[in-house]
Amino acid sequence: MIRNENEFHTPVLLSQVIVGLNIKKGGLYIDATIGGGGHTREILQLEGKVLGIDQDPNAVEYVKDHIQNPNLLLQVGNFRDIKEIAQKFGFNKVDGILFDLGISSYQLDKGSKGFSFLKDEPLDMRMDKRSWPVTAEKVVNKYSVSELYDIFTLFAEEIDSRDVSKNIVRARKIKPIKTTADLVSAAGLDLAKIEDIGKAARIFQAVRIEVNQELENLKRAIPEATALLVRGGRLLFISFHSLEDRIIKKQMKNEKVIELTKKPIVPDEKEQRINPRSRSAKLRIYEKI
Secondary structure (H helix, E strand, O other): OOOOOOOOOOOOOHHHHHHHHOOOOOOEEEEOOOOOOHHHHHHHHOOOEEEEEEOOHHHHHHHHHHOOOOOEEEEEOOHHHHHHHHHHOOOOOEEEEEEEOOOOHHHHHOOOOOOOOOOOOEOOOOOOOOOOOOOHHHHHHHOOHHHHHHHHHHHOOOOOHHHHHHHHHHHHHHOOOOEHHHHHHHOOOOOOOHHHHHHHHHHHHHHHHHHHOHHHHHHHHHHHHHHHEEEEEEEEEEEOOHHHHHHHHHHHOOOOEEEOOOOOEOOOHHHHHHOHHHOOOEEEEEEEO
16 A cells, blocks of 8 residues: 555656646646646646546556545546547546656556566566556567667667677576566676666666557657647646657647747756656646647
């Protein structure tokens, strides 16, 4: 059981998000990645109505247990289906949508899905175990050298993709890669070295993105989300790495919106000190025209 309000996920850039959404009393808002409900709680306090979506059933269960409000609707699902989910609940035209693309603190620290290389856990990495067939264990044990090379080149940003891919294939011939520690070892990394910690983070990021098809889901969701907005409605994205940010910038150029953030909003020093995981967050705000 999750007892602490911030144990699931500390909301990033909370005040900036609420200002950016321009909450209207009785307005309709979609939190496409509700997580621990931190952003949603503030929207509800300003008397907005919220449809909260998350592909992690634990997140939806947590919010259901911790936020009782008649203006809150919840759905387990992936934001790639945002249009279908919104229409199911009558949210056909909405005033604002938030995508917080970061993995939650709960998933990293206590989710036992193998997201973090700092704990030895089974290699799963599926956000939703019930509906997603591909696991991280399957990726690292079944993908060819060239397939691994492709995902590390595309999704790991800067690591030596060919060497890592060959190391993994060589190691799995000796024994299957089943845990996070196995993957670190197979990749040829030594976590006592600072530079290898960074490499491990990017390797795990790449495998997670592949398992959950995160970037493809984002590409699909952006036009659907924009279409749901009323004129003057706001679309907000919190991204945590350049792959997400590039997709957002590129695709939003094709939508009938203006960007209200000439430069992305980032956490100040105080927030970064309180919540170190917020360091890489970037907030972009768009308004439909």
